[in-house]
Amino acid sequence: MLPITVNTETGEVRSQVTAEELAELIGRLGGEGDRFVVVERLEGERDHYIQTWHEGDGPYEVEYRAGAPERHFGVRMDGAEAVVAVFLAWARGTEGWADGHAWERVELSAADDEDGLPLGQELLEEAEDQARLLIRCGFDTAEEIAEDVSDYFYADGETPVSPAAAREIVDRLWRERLAEQETWPEVTDADRVAAAFAALEADGVTARMHFTCCTKCGFAEIGAEAAEGDHGFVFFPCQDTEKAAEGHGLWLAYGAHLPGPEDGGDEAGMFDSGTGEARSAGGGTAALEATAAVGREVVTALTAAGLSVVWDGDPDRAIRVQPLDWRRRLPVR
Numbered sequence: 001m002l003p004i005t006v007n008t009e010t011g012e013v014r015s016q017v018t019a020e021e022l023a024e025l026i027g028r029l030g031g032e033g034d035r036f037v038v039v040e041r042l043e044g045e046r047d048h049y050i051q052t053w054h055e056g057d058g059p060y061e062v063e064y065r066a067g068a069p070e071r072h073f074g075v076r077m078d079g080a081e082a083v084v085a086v087f088l089a090w091a092r093g094t095e096g097w098a099d100g101h102a103w104e105r106v107e108l109s110a111a112d113d114e115d116g117l118p119l120g121q122e123l124l125e126e127a128e129d130q131a132r133l134l135i136r137c138g139f140d141t142a143e144e145i146a147e148d149v150s151d152y153f154y155a156d157g158e159t160p161v162s163p164a165a166a167r168e169i170v171d172r173l174w175r176e177r178l179a180e181q182e183t184w185p186e187v188t189d190a191d192r193v194a195a196a197f198a199a200l201e202a203d204g205v206t207a208r209m210h211f212t213c214c215t216k217c218g219f220a221e222i223g224a225e226a227a228e229g230d231h232g233f234v235f236f237p238c239q240d241t242e243k244a245a246e247g248h249g250l251w252l253a254y255g256a257h258l259p260g261p262e263d264g265g266d267e268a269g270m271f272d273s274g275t276g277e278a279r280s281a282g283g284g285t286a287a288l289e290a291t292a293a294v295g296r297e298v299v300t301a302l303t304a305a306g307l308s309v310v311w312d313g314d315p316d317r318a319i320r321v322q323p324l325d326w327r328r329r330l331p332v333r
Contacts, residue, residue, distance in 0.1 A: 011332030138328025190328035232294030249322030256290035
C-alpha cells in the first residue's frame with residue numbers, strides 16, 4: 001500500500017491505494033468528469049502534492065507542489081505509463097524521482113490579486129477563513145464557494161481577491177477537507193440531521209436544509225416548497241448552517257401550513273435563531289397549537305436519529321440541536 005490519499009474529479013477519495021490501483025486511476029483519465037487525479041502523502045506537509053490532468057487524446061499535464069507557490073512545477077507527458085512512474089516515485093519518496101523530465105515553474109494566480117501581485121497575509125488569511133467556513137458547511141460546490149469568497153470582499157465595484165485566486169484557495173482547502181473525511185465515522189451528526197429531515201419530509205412536513213439566506217426569508221418562501229398534503233414545515237437557513245459549522249449548534253424554525261389572514265386563518269410564529277425566541281407571536285391559539293404539534297414531530301424525528309434536542313415545548317421558541325458536531329461530507333464535484 002502506498003502512504004497516500006488520492007482525490008479524483010469524480011469525487012473519489014482513496015487512502016493507502018496499491019500501485020496497481022493508482023495506475024488504473026491514472027490510466028482511465030480523459031473522459032468528461034474524470035480528467036484529473038491529485039495525490040497527497042498521508043503524513044505530508046501542507047501544500048505538498050502531485051497532480052495530473054488528461055482530457056481526450058491530449059497530453060498529460062503533470063504538476064507538483066513542494067510548499068510555497070514558487071515551488072510549483074509542471075511538465076507535459078505523452079503517455080500514462082510515464083505519468084504512473086513519476087507518481088509512484090513521488091509517493092515512495094524515491095531519491096531523484098523528478099529527474100529525467102523538463103520541469104518548468106508554473107506561474108500561479110494562486111493567492112494573487114487581479115494584477116498578479118501576491119495577496120497580503122492578512123487578506124489571504126481572511127479569504128482562507130471564509131473558504132474554510134463555507135467548505136465546512138458542506139452544501140456548496142467548490143465553484144460556488146470560490147465565487148462566494150471572491151464576492152465576499154466585493155466593494156466599490158471591485159474585489160481584491162480575484163476569482164482565480166479564490167479558486168486556488170478553495171481547491172487547496174477542499175483537498176484538505178476530503179482528506180479529513182477519511183477519518184470520520186460512517187455516520188456523522190450532519191448525516192443524522194439529514195436523516196431526520198428525510199423522515200419528516202416523508203411524513204408530510206416540508207423539510208429544507210440550508211434554505212434561503214436567513215430565517216425571515218425562509219418563512220416567506222417555505223410555503224412555496226410544500227407538497228400537496230404537507231401539514232407543517234421545518235428548515236434552517238444558510239446563516240444557521242454557518243453557525244453549526246462554527247460549533248454553535250443548530251437552530252431550527254418550524255410551523256404549520258395554515259391559511260393566511262386573507263383566507264380567514266392564522267399565521268405561524270417567526271423565530272430569531274440568535275436567541276431562539278419568537279420575533280412575532282403570529283396568529284391565535286389554533287396557530288400556536290398547530291405549531292407546537294409540528295415542533296413535537298420535529299423533536300421526535302431528531303431524537304430518533306440519535307441527536308440531542310433542546311426545546312421546552314413552547315411554540316414561540318425555536319428548536320435547538322445541541323451538542324452537535326457538524327461534519328457534512330462535501331458534494332461530489
